[in-house]
Amino acid sequence: xxxxxNNLEVLLERWPTLAxxxxxxxxxxxxxxVLIALPLGIWTVRRPRWRAAATGVASVVQTVPALALLALxxxxxxGINALLMWLLGLxxxxxxAIGFLPTVIALTLYSLLPxxxxxxxxxxxxxxxxxxxxxxxxxxxxxxxxxxxxxxxLPVIVAGVRTAAVWTVGMATLSTLIGQPSLGDYIITGLQTxxxxxxxxxxxxxxxxxxxxxxxxxxxxxxxxxxSAWRKAVAAPGLALIVLAGFTPITIAPWLDADRDRPDAEIxxxxxxxxxxxxxxxxxxxxxxxxxxxxxxxxxxxxxxALRVNELDAYVDYTGTIWATIMKRDQxxxxxxxxxxxxxxxxxxxxxxxxxxxxxxxxYALAVRKETAEQHGLKxxxxxxxxxxxxxxxSDPEFFGRAEWRDLVSTYGLDFQQKVxxxxxxxxxxIAAGEVDVIxxxxxxxxxxxxxxxxxxxxxxxxxPYEAVLLLSPEAAANPKLTALLQPLIGAIDIDxxxxxxLMVDIDGDTVATAAAWLRDQIDKNKKTD
Amino acid sequence: xxxxxxxxxxxxxxxxxxGLDLQIHPQELLVLxxxxxxxxxxxxxxxxxxxxPDAGTVRLDGVDAATINPVQLRRGIGYVFQGVGLFxxxxxAQNIAATPRLMKWEKPETAARVEELLxxxxxxxxxxxxxxxxLSGGQRQRVGVARALAARPKVMLMDExxxxxxxxxxxxxxxxxxxxHVRLGLTSVLxxxxxxxxxxxxxxxxxxxxxxxxxxxxxxxxxNDPREAYVAHLIETPRRQTIRVEALMRADG
Ligand SMILES: Nc1ncnc2c1ncn2[C@@H]1O[C@H](COP(=O)(O)OP(=O)(O)O)[C@@H](O)[C@H]1O
Ligand SMILES: [Mg+2]
Numbered sequence: 001x002x003x004x005x006n007n008l009e010v011l012l013e014r015w016p017t018l019a020x021x022x023x024x025x026x027x028x029x030x031x032x033x034v035l036i037a038l039p040l041g042i043w044t045v046r047r048p049r050w051r052a053a054a055t056g057v058a059s060v061v062q063t064v065p066a067l068a069l070l071a072l073x074x075x076x077x078x079g080i081n082a083l084l085m086w087l088l089g090l091x092x093x094x095x096x097a098i099g100f101l102p103t104v105i106a107l108t109l110y111s112l113l114p115x116x117x118x119x120x121x122x123x124x125x126x127x128x129x130x131x132x133x134x135x136x137x138x139x140x141x142x143x144x145x146x147x148x149x150x151x152x153x154l155p156v157i158v159a160g161v162r163t164a165a166v167w168t169v170g171m172a173t174l175s176t177l178i179g180q181p182s183l184g185d186y187i188i189t190g191l192q193t194x195x196x197x198x199x200x201x202x203x204x205x206x207x208x209x210x211x212x213x214x215x216x217x218x219x220x221x222x223x224x225x226x227x228s229a230w231r232k233a234v235a236a237p238g239l240a241l242i243v244l245a246g247f248t249p250i251t252i253a254p255w256l257d258a259d260r261d262r263p264d265a266e267i268x269x270x271x272x273x274x275x276x277x278x279x280x281x282x283x284x285x286x287x288x289x290x291x292x293x294x295x296x297x298x299x300x301x302x303x304x305x306a307l308r309v310n311e312l313d314a315y316v317d318y319t320g321t322i323w324a325t326i327m328k329r330d331q332x333x334x335x336x337x338x339x340x341x342x343x344x345x346x347x348x349x350x351x352x353x354x355x356x357x358x359x360x361x362x363x364y365a366l367a368v369r370k371e372t373a374e375q376h377g378l379k380x381x382x383x384x385x386x387x388x389x390x391x392x393x394x395s396d397p398e399f400f401g402r403a404e405w406r407d408l409v410s411t412y413g414l415d416f417q418q419k420v421x422x423x424x425x426x427x428x429x430x431i432a433a434g435e436v437d438v439i440x441x442x443x444x445x446x447x448x449x450x451x452x453x454x455x456x457x458x459x460x461x462x463x464x465p466y467e468a469v470l471l472l473s474p475e476a477a478a479n480p481k482l483t484a485l486l487q488p489l490i491g492a493i494d495i496d497x498x499x500x501x502x503l504m505v506d507i508d509g510d511t512v513a514t515a516a517a518w519l520r521d522q523i524d525k526n527k528k529t530d
Numbered sequence: 531x532x533x534x535x536x537x538x539x540x541x542x543x544x545x546x547x548x549g550l551d552l553q554i555h556p557q558e559l560l561v562l563x564x565x566x567x568x569x570x571x572x573x574x575x576x577x578x579x580x581x582x583p584d585a586g587t588v589r590l591d592g593v594d595a596a597t598i599n600p601v602q603l604r605r606g607i608g609y610v611f612q613g614v615g616l617f618x619x620x621x622x623a624q625n626i627a628a629t630p631r632l633m634k635w636e637k638p639e640t641a642a643r644v645e646e647l648l649x650x651x652x653x654x655x656x657x658x659x660x661x662x663x664x665l666s667g668g669q670r671q672r673v674g675v676a677r678a679l680a681a682r683p684k685v686m687l688m689d690e691x692x693x694x695x696x697x698x699x700x701x702x703x704x705x706x707x708x709x710x711h712v713r714l715g716l717t718s719v720l721x722x723x724x725x726x727x728x729x730x731x732x733x734x735x736x737x738x739x740x741x742x743x744x745x746x747x748x749x750x751x752x753x754n755d756p757r758e759a760y761v762a763h764l765i766e767t768p769r770r771q772t773i774r775v776e777a778l779m780r781a782d783g
Contacts (some may be wrong), residue, residue: 136580137677138605151619172687185771227620 007197007509011186017250019205021163022182024246026168026209029107032473033164037112041119042145042395046070051120058113066171067299069110070178073102078309098295098306099177105174110171111164118160122153133522140217144421160303162214168212173343177271177299179306183209188271188297213242237527265290265482268303268315273505273512274444274498276361278468280516281378285485299328301325304471308350313476314486320466322346332407335361335465342469351474362444363466364404365455366393372437373454378394384438391437394427398511399440407462444468444495446503468493492523532577532685532717537586539572546572548741549586559711559718561728563764565635570721571612573738574687577719578607590685605629608678612689612721614670616662622648622673623658627716629681645721647676650710668699675707679714686718692727704731726768729753737761 027489043251044051061069075095081093095101126149161419173184186202189195216238223231265286269279276296283292295303295312304326306312319338323329327345339357346352366381372381376387384391393416399405400421408414420436427439432451441448443455443466470489476482501519504510532554539547547569554560562570576590576702588595591700595603615623623644630640632670643707648655651672671691691707692700708731711718722728728735729749736746737760745752745761753769756762 127613129613129615130617132580133611133617136604136609136611136615138601138632138681139628140601143632148617148619460745 004197007195008201010509010511011201013196013511014185015201015205016182017246018183018185019209020245020248020251021180022169022184022206022209023174023180023242024105024251025103025172025180026213027163027246028167028245029104029168030111030447031171032104032108032163033111033115033168036108037115037160038119040112041116041123041157045120045123050506055113055116055120058116061109062113065470066106066110066174067177070102070106070174071299071302073100073106074178074305077102077105078305081309084245086379092336093309096311097309098298098311099304100180102178103175103180103182107171107175107382108167109394111168115157116161118156118422119153122150122156122160124158126152134174155221155225158217162217165213165217166210169206169213170229173206179268179295179298181297182223185297189273189276193297194256197210204480209242216242262289262291263479265292265314265476266312267292267294268298268306268312269294269296270300270303270315270317271297275316276299276512276521277501277505277515280512281489282314282316282470282486284516284520285489286482288487289481297420304430306475307352307471307482310473310475312473314470314472316358316468317471319357320464322469323464331528332461334461335467338465339467339469343347346471351477353472353474353477355470355472355477355486357497358468358470358489359491359493360444360495361467362442362498364399364463365441365443366438367431367441367448367455368407368438369431369434369454370452370454373456378456380457381408381412381414381462382459384456385414388416388438391416392420393438393440394422394430394436395440396424396427404463411460411462444498444499446499447449449496449499449522450503450507456497468498488523488527493519497522531589531591533587533589533592533721534573534577535589536585537573537576537588538584539569545741546751547576547583550738552736552743552746554717554719555733556717557715558733559708559716559720559731559737562564562721562738563717563723563724563725563728563735568738570738570742571689574609574689574719574721577687578604578609580604580609599625605633605681606683606685608681608686610674610678610686610688610691612693614674616661616670616673616677618662621659621661622653622665625662625673626658626676626680628677633681633701642707643680645747647679649684650679651676652706668695668703671695671699673702675703679710683713684717686716688718688720690721690723693722693724700727707731724772725764729768737764 013245018104038053043053063070064072077097078093081095081097083093084090117509128147131144132154134144139147172182173187175182176184177186183202183206186198186205190200190202216235219231220239222234223235263360263504265283267279267286268284279294279296283294285294289344295306298306302323303312304317304322305313307315319335319342322342323338327342333341343354366384368378368384376383378384378387395405400419405498406480416438420430422430427436427441428447428451430436430454431439439453441455443454447453470486472483472486497519501515504515504518532552534550534552537547537550538545550569550573559567562573563629564570569775572581577595578597584723590598617628620628626647627640628643630643635643644658645655648658649697653669653672653676653730657665657669662673674689678688692703696705704727711714720731729752732749734748735744735752736743737758738744739760745758753765754760758766
């Protein structure tokens, strides 16, 4: 019970920020959507060809999966930036390709269809005899539109806005993946760390916002249509409150950019706790000289793309990930070779500088209980192969389907008695309880320490290396102060320290900031003893 | 004075109005009569340019209507629509005040005019805050006439204004309007397909067939000298009805 309350307390710390950011992108996107869809609907309602084109485009946008749409906006913005830089002779792209801008573009595009469709349907549904009567009493076209057609179409139009509002609130949860904080942070990190409370908090908050917007818009419409003062008196302040909640000091601060004396530094993090901790650590290092902003929860290649175009200044990635997904290499090489070739490749292709390895790997490994290791004298996977026929292994079902697993089996001649597919949280419990003998683990997972496990060396280099490396954008790399501040992190974190830091956040319920501060202390201590 | 010359309107090649000539004298109540589809509504709408003619001219007091800004033209002419066409989202008062508000009358003046018209059309003052769907058919029709009269037009165009009413309400409204027409010194063009209504209300009746006027004259002239077989046929019904009612009354008395 206490742990729950603790967990909730920690989660709620970010609630005002996330809710406010969520409302901001929702409200801005809906507002823009209305500003586009309404005039477009009004203009095309009497022009069948344009009408077909407009609804066609809006429908196609709608069929693109939300996640894909968000991801597609990014390269488009990068392209527009490049074009603008070339046309205007700028050295810096004027548009930000991650965060607020791409989110608002995607959400606005998504909101268009229901609003456009309902505007058209609402206007078409007005009795032509009423429209003719309006002309007959001497109204101009514009007066017919605003005094007769629009008011009569309003219920249908508002219904479209309500649909769009609900969709937009839902889709905004995905904006986290492209660097825009939202209530989706709870859902995405919750999924990553199997924190059900976090997922629930995100889902419930977003649902509450969607329902509130929908109901208030409905009430407002009814208030206008039925000339009901109390309905308007409830709906108007309610809607105003929601809109204002999006324009709080938290969300506006980055726009005002209060800290003009110090240059900005944008630090990225992917969607898991280790990434958050390291981003926080980097931010702490830079705090003295830079106005640091963290972009956490970025989708897998979003961070890299953002770094390439100087949208981010620094983030931590893993050699194996870059090797496979960016460099598209599939043969396995020793860690030092991968690091060297990757560093060269990044520099040549994207101008990205790899400052170096932080000192640990977050790779796949086979882990056994300490007693098991001592009993059979296991240090390497080759050692394990000799006794594997007496043992059972548990892993993520996904891992058993991967090439790495097949390579492991064939290279070492592994032949387990039993193969048990299992959720990773349960895996640790199972090995601790002696139900299985071997599990697959991420090497920097804190639970390796918590459950007193031993990882076995991959002595025949079958598993790809995943060394944590600090990457800098071309611009950041050219900044001597920034590189000087980050240099001390290189080779400074060993695997045990990273595991402990992860453990603090994953299991003990400490905040990311606490874990980052603890890591920093360790680094300082190590320095003194060196 | 409304002078119509050679008026034509075609839809997909077929003429709805086919070279129509007609003169309407000042302060006259002219009834445009004909069966459904003969082109009455189309003719009426070309007078205030709700429909633009394909050929021909409409002159109002000698001025070609085609040279007048259509919006200004319509504000100066009262129009009662077939099926009333009240604005469903506006109250009775707002409906009646439609044209004065477009013409930017002062608020108190508009409000006074609304009250005046409610009285003129014999509508209770309390009704002004009702919406059209809260009125009976007869009340709606009265509001429709009030709305057309609001900006004190000299010309009234009325498209089957009493068509959908029960006989008693209809008779009442016909008489009231005939009175108003005289009292306000209006020039009225009233469209109907009902010969009895035409004979009872009109100063002159213009009979239309296939987009043209085939006979025009006072009710007396039409009854005594129909000339056209079609006109005689149209008069047959009221004549027969009158004779039978008279016979009944004589038998009774
Ligand atoms: N907008 C239109 N499009 C095509 N045909 C029309 C249109 N309006 C009227 N018509 C045709 O023109 C003819 C005259 O119509 P209308 O003036 O409404 O007749 P009335 O009012 O005498 O019943 C009819 O045959 C009708 O079908
Ligand atoms: Mg008609």
